[in-house]
Amino acid sequence: MKQFARLIDVLNITTKTNEKLAALQDYFKTANDKDKVWVIALFTGRRPKRTISATLLKQWCAEFCQIPSWLLDECYHTVGDLSETIALLIDAHYQPQQPTTEMPLHYYIEQFRRLEKATEEERKAFMLQGWTQLQTTTERFIFNKLLSGAFRIGVSQQLIVQALSKVTGKAPSVIAHRISGQWDPGNIGFEALTSDENNIADDSKPYPFYLAYPVENEVDKLGDINEWQVEWKWDGIRGQMIKRNNAFFVWSRGEDLMTEKFPEYALLQEQLPNGLVLDGEIIVAKGSTPLAFALMQTRIGRKNITRKVMQDAPVSFFAYDVLEYDGKDIRHEPLYERRKILEQIVAGVNQEILQLSPVVHCTDWVELATLREQSREHFAEGFMLKRKNSSYQTGRKRGDWWKWKIDALTIDAVMIYAQKGSGRRSNLYTDYTFAVKDGDALVPFAKAYSGLTDKEIAQVDNFVKRNAIEKFGPVRTVKPELVFELAFEGIAASKRHKSGVALRFPRINRWRHDKKVDEINTLDDLKQMLQLYGNK
Amino acid sequence: MSKLISFTDMGLYCKQGNFYIDPWKPVEFAIITHGHSDHARPGHQHYLCHTLTKPILQLRLGQNNYQTLEWNETIFVNGVKISLHPAGHIIGSSQVRIEYKGEVWVFTGDYKTEDDGISGQYEAIRCNTFITESTFGLPIYKWKTQQEIYGNIQDWVLQNQQDDKASVLIAYSLGKAQRLMDAVKNITDTVYVHGAIYNMQQLLDEMGYNFVQVKRISSGTTKQELKNAIVIAPPSADGTPWMKKLNPYRLGICSGWMQVRGNVRRRNADIGFALSDHCDWEGLLSSITATGAENVYVTHGFQSVLSKYLNEQGIAAWEVKTQYGAEDDEQPVTDHANSTEP
Numbered sequence: 001m002k003q004f005a006r007l008i009d010v011l012n013i014t015t016k017t018n019e020k021l022a023a024l025q026d027y028f029k030t031a032n033d034k035d036k037v038w039v040i041a042l043f044t045g046r047r048p049k050r051t052i053s054a055t056l057l058k059q060w061c062a063e064f065c066q067i068p069s070w071l072l073d074e075c076y077h078t079v080g081d082l083s084e085t086i087a088l089l090i091d092a093h094y095q096p097q098q099p100t101t102e103m104p105l106h107y108y109i110e111q112f113r114r115l116e117k118a119t120e121e122e123r124k125a126f127m128l129q130g131w132t133q134l135q136t137t138t139e140r141f142i143f144n145k146l147l148s149g150a151f152r153i154g155v156s157q158q159l160i161v162q163a164l165s166k167v168t169g170k171a172p173s174v175i176a177h178r179i180s181g182q183w184d185p186g187n188i189g190f191e192a193l194t195s196d197e198n199n200i201a202d203d204s205k206p207y208p209f210y211l212a213y214p215v216e217n218e219v220d221k222l223g224d225i226n227e228w229q230v231e232w233k234w235d236g237i238r239g240q241m242i243k244r245n246n247a248f249f250v251w252s253r254g255e256d257l258m259t260e261k262f263p264e265y266a267l268l269q270e271q272l273p274n275g276l277v278l279d280g281e282i283i284v285a286k287g288s289t290p291l292a293f294a295l296m297q298t299r300i301g302r303k304n305i306t307r308k309v310m311q312d313a314p315v316s317f318f319a320y321d322v323l324e325y326d327g328k329d330i331r332h333e334p335l336y337e338r339r340k341i342l343e344q345i346v347a348g349v350n351q352e353i354l355q356l357s358p359v360v361h362c363t364d365w366v367e368l369a370t371l372r373e374q375s376r377e378h379f380a381e382g383f384m385l386k387r388k389n390s391s392y393q394t395g396r397k398r399g400d401w402w403k404w405k406i407d408a409l410t411i412d413a414v415m416i417y418a419q420k421g422s423g424r425r426s427n428l429y430t431d432y433t434f435a436v437k438d439g440d441a442l443v444p445f446a447k448a449y450s451g452l453t454d455k456e457i458a459q460v461d462n463f464v465k466r467n468a469i470e471k472f473g474p475v476r477t478v479k480p481e482l483v484f485e486l487a488f489e490g491i492a493a494s495k496r497h498k499s500g501v502a503l504r505f506p507r508i509n510r511w512r513h514d515k516k517v518d519e520i521n522t523l524d525d526l527k528q529m530l531q532l533y534g535n536k
Numbered sequence: 537m538s539k540l541i542s543f544t545d546m547g548l549y550c551k552q553g554n555f556y557i558d559p560w561k562p563v564e565f566a567i568i569t570h571g572h573s574d575h576a577r578p579g580h581q582h583y584l585c586h587t588l589t590k591p592i593l594q595l596r597l598g599q600n601n602y603q604t605l606e607w608n609e610t611i612f613v614n615g616v617k618i619s620l621h622p623a624g625h626i627i628g629s630s631q632v633r634i635e636y637k638g639e640v641w642v643f644t645g646d647y648k649t650e651d652d653g654i655s656g657q658y659e660a661i662r663c664n665t666f667i668t669e670s671t672f673g674l675p676i677y678k679w680k681t682q683q684e685i686y687g688n689i690q691d692w693v694l695q696n697q698q699d700d701k702a703s704v705l706i707a708y709s710l711g712k713a714q715r716l717m718d719a720v721k722n723i724t725d726t727v728y729v730h731g732a733i734y735n736m737q738q739l740l741d742e743m744g745y746n747f748v749q750v751k752r753i754s755s756g757t758t759k760q761e762l763k764n765a766i767v768i769a770p771p772s773a774d775g776t777p778w779m780k781k782l783n784p785y786r787l788g789i790c791s792g793w794m795q796v797r798g799n800v801r802r803r804n805a806d807i808g809f810a811l812s813d814h815c816d817w818e819g820l821l822s823s824i825t826a827t828g829a830e831n832v833y834v835t836h837g838f839q840s841v842l843s844k845y846l847n848e849q850g851i852a853a854w855e856v857k858t859q860y861g862a863e864d865d866e867q868p869v870t871d872h873a874n875s876t877e878p
Contacts, residue, residue: 012797015804067675068848074841075676079796085676088795092678092817426798454802 003031004039004105005138011153020155024163033190034106040193041185043160047149051115052123054082057144060124061086064131065093077474080422083144090131090140100133108146113186152423157208158395168194176208176394203244206251207277207323207331208394212384212401219404220365222385229335229388230360230368232380233403234318235293235490235504236283237300241265241317243272244327250282258282262315263305264353271349275327278342279392280319280357283379287316287352290379293504294492319346320357320384323392331392338392375406376533381489382406408487409529410509412520414480416442418464421449429464429476430457432508434486436499438523442480445499445526446488451508483515484508491529501526540616540634540641541667543833543856548643548667552636553616555584557643560859567618569645570629571596571710574860586620588628588743592710595739607656623647624658625813626711627745633661642827643667646860648812649819652682654714654745660826668824669860670837671814672792679792679816685809686719692788692807693723697764702785704767706774706805709733711813712790713768714740717747720766728753728762730769730778753781774803792816824851836860 010023028036062072072089079085108130115123130143145151161179165172178194182204215222222228238253248269250259259265262282272278284295295313299305322342323331330338339359346356360383362368368383375382382405390400413434421430431449435442452460460482468476487509494502541548547559555565562579569575569585571592576585578597585593587604594602605611607630610619620630625646632643640663647669651657679685693703707713713733720727726749729737734752741750751757753767759781767782774787786806793799794808815823820842824832832853834843839855846853 013800013806013808015801065675068845071675071841071845074838075674078674079676080798084797088676088678092675422798424798424802426796426802427793 001105001108001134001139001142002102003027004035005136005142007039008142008151008153009138011155015154017159020159021163021166024155024159025166028163028167032104032106035104036190037185037188037193038106038109040160040164040179042149042151043155044157044179045149046185048109048112048146049116050147050149051112051118052127052147054148056120056123057082057086057127057147060127061089061131064128065089073473077420078427080420080426083148084137084141086131086144087137087140091137094132096132096135099135105142108143110186112146161208164194170194172394177205180206180208203247204242204249204251206240206242206249207279207329207392209238209240209253209279210393210401211396212403213396213398215385215402215404216398219369219385222365222402225362225365225368227388229339229386230362231320231357231384231386232360232375232378233382233384233405234281234283234290234357235379235381236281236290236296236318239280239282239317240323241268241272241276241278241280241319242324243269243274243276246274248272252282261300261302261305264310264315265317267351268317268349268354271351273326273345273348275324276345277322277324278317278319278345279321279323280317283316283318284313285316285318285355286314288355290316292379292492293490294494294502316353316355318355318357321392334389334391335386336388372404372406408489408505408509409491409533410485410487411436411525411529412483412485412512412515413446414442414517414520415460415478415482415484416444416480417475418460418468418478419475425457428457429461432460432484434484434506435480436521436523436526437518443499443523445497445501445523446486446503446506448484448486448506448508451487452511456511480517483512483517483520485510485512491526491533493530499523499526501530540636540639540665541643543858547858550616550634553613553618553634555613555616556580557632558645558860565613567632568593569623569632569643570626572626572646575645584618586628586630589630590628591739591743592628592736595736621659621661622656624649624651624655626655627714627740627743629655631659631661633663639664641665641667642829644669644823646671646814647823648815649823650679650682652715652718652813654718655711655813658823660823663827663829665831665833666824666827666829667833667835667856668820668842669814670820670834670839670842672812672816673820673834673838673842675817677792677795677812677816678818679810679812682715682811685811689716689719689788689790689809689811690723692786693720693766696786699786700764700784702762702765702767702782704769704779704782704785704787706769706771706787706789707791709736709770712811713737713770714745714747715811715813716768716790717750721747724766725749726751726765728757728765728767730767730773732770732772733768757781 007023007027011020014020058072062069076082076085115126131140134140134143161172161176164175175194240251242249250262250265252258284291299309299313319342322338325341343356346354372382385402385404387400413436415432416435417433418429419431421428433444433447435444463482464476464478467479469479470477486506488503488506490504492502541550546556546561546563548557555567556563557567558569558575559566560577565582566580567584571589576593582601584603587606590602590604605620607620607622610617617635619633621633623629623631623645625648629645631645634641642661642663647658649658696703705716707716709732717727728751731752737750762782788807788809789803789805790809790811792810792812792814795810800808832846832851833856834853835856835858843853843855
């Protein structure tokens, strides 16, 4: 545990990628194999199943530290992280006796897994034992964190891949491929996990996605438009569709296996050839016609996809790339070659549910810019620009693929509620709720957390502390005075929201110091936007 | 009888004695607890403070009508008995005890219970009504001993020197900076400081607070001198071009807020030392109990939390809004944070 605690301390504090990389490499060189596999799992979002609820944790901690539960909540709102709050409280309350035997990381994880079948008393006893046996705040913090698994310490999958590649001497693409997909950290050795031999066949493994940066200069700086393949940038769920040895898988970019969420695609399982990986967008659509993204949200969270759900929110797969064909990795082939193969496959299947993401033809950038203005009518967010001779790369890279998005929609609103954030925003009011006017009333319609600089956050935080009116748990109502311009990608009707609308990706565009509350937009303005751009 | 101290727009006011304590607007007669700018403001006609606070006020506020007291020395103002007692916050920092017709009130100003060897040992004063700060009034704030933190700072500096890096410590110029000089005196003869700290240290040197040789970083300071050096700079210097000259260095921030790891990250520091000049939770509770006060007013910090807790423990308490700690609030942990901890 001590070794992992040291790693966490470094990763937590340093902002320098090189230092993070060095710490990870050092860890992967020296830690025991079981721990290493678990660290890879934890840092790539493979959380162990949660066996104790946050409510119980809080209750047991308050009891142990002899403080009222409201006081623990106050601490939590200030720290912004329950694991850290508990670690600090235990630390303040309890003097550890003589050091106990040092146990490795995987010991604690395995114990937590066992608790699944344990009684509440046994669970409580295990937590208390951990709290009192571990020696430092960091160790206790990790112990608590293992329950939720969400470390959030600024380590990207790419960084893990880099470190493992350096330590094992294997190519980053091999490692990236090996550690994505489905594997059970409790049942695989470090060697087996990072080995590139195919004897541990895992038919489900997706390839790491190739991601684009936004266009940085004027598009005409990209050169001859004929060197570029232009497609609409779809507003759906990026996914890979895989068929190997007759088994069929659908992965999202978040590396969630989503095969069960889209039973419609089962049709394709029969018709697609074996040894195939397609990259594309899962879109709510009637055949080739996309529908509003809001419909996706009506089905994505559901456990059971009923016939009705499939009727109300049907999906298509808009394929734009093929990464594996006939069992061979063809990512190094140029895009125009891959596109030819893709077109053949889609034509061969000939099902409405599998669409080819069409190529947009334009003779010059000016014409393309004009066409881009119609993105919303096509249910697209702009264009994807892909160099025709580009290979399919790993992760977010500049140069060959760019996204050229349309400008967001904007609205002026006033902040009415604020709540403290977490992580590096702990003890600062950073999470805000905004309202528009409806006659004399203010109607909340959106929350936004991002878009302000640290300096602006400090100013808003100061304003909230001085202008808080009422307190509802961690939420403060504040004097409606600060006006902001919010940007968002889309708008849809919503019965769940008081305002009757739901925004897609709302964030703060700028602080309108120049505007007063009576100059903000109205609920009618929002409704008009819903008419223009929304979808029922 | 009416209250001995009331909370007015101008500051804490004693009607019976017609004087203010740490007022934020200009008044006729002000008792000043200590030299930090949110407590010692300019423009008063008459200042009463501790002997050690006077030179600090002279440096910061210029020539004024100053009157000084030693700790435990008493005077009467309009029939109200006044005395100052050590608060342990910074050099000269004092609690104010006032007594009238057998009723005793104490205002702490800022205070800490641990003796730092520089600021005097805080003494709990028996009183009827206690007015306490609450900067770190949550149970997550529990300080390690000064000895342990100094040890951590020394280890960090020595490690940096091994790695060929300077150690830059961010600390408020009055209070924390002197403690840091004290912390590193056994591992160095010289510390390099920012101008703001140098000016204050010139004064404190004369008063006898000299732990190490202090050199001001100026245009003439060479890169060679700064190699592997220990540098102390105020929060305002953090992130400015002034820091460039110190490269390569590691950055350590010394403030109670560093107790929470998100704050260290937000400041882009390499390490945070939770070294504070304020009480931790336990310090607040033990001090309050030791005064035997029937009534407690809680000011700047986590007023509502601490007063609610005290009420639950059977001690009558109220929260009071003051303008102290304003510097903390304005720049919460983004740049100034509580490393100012005024």
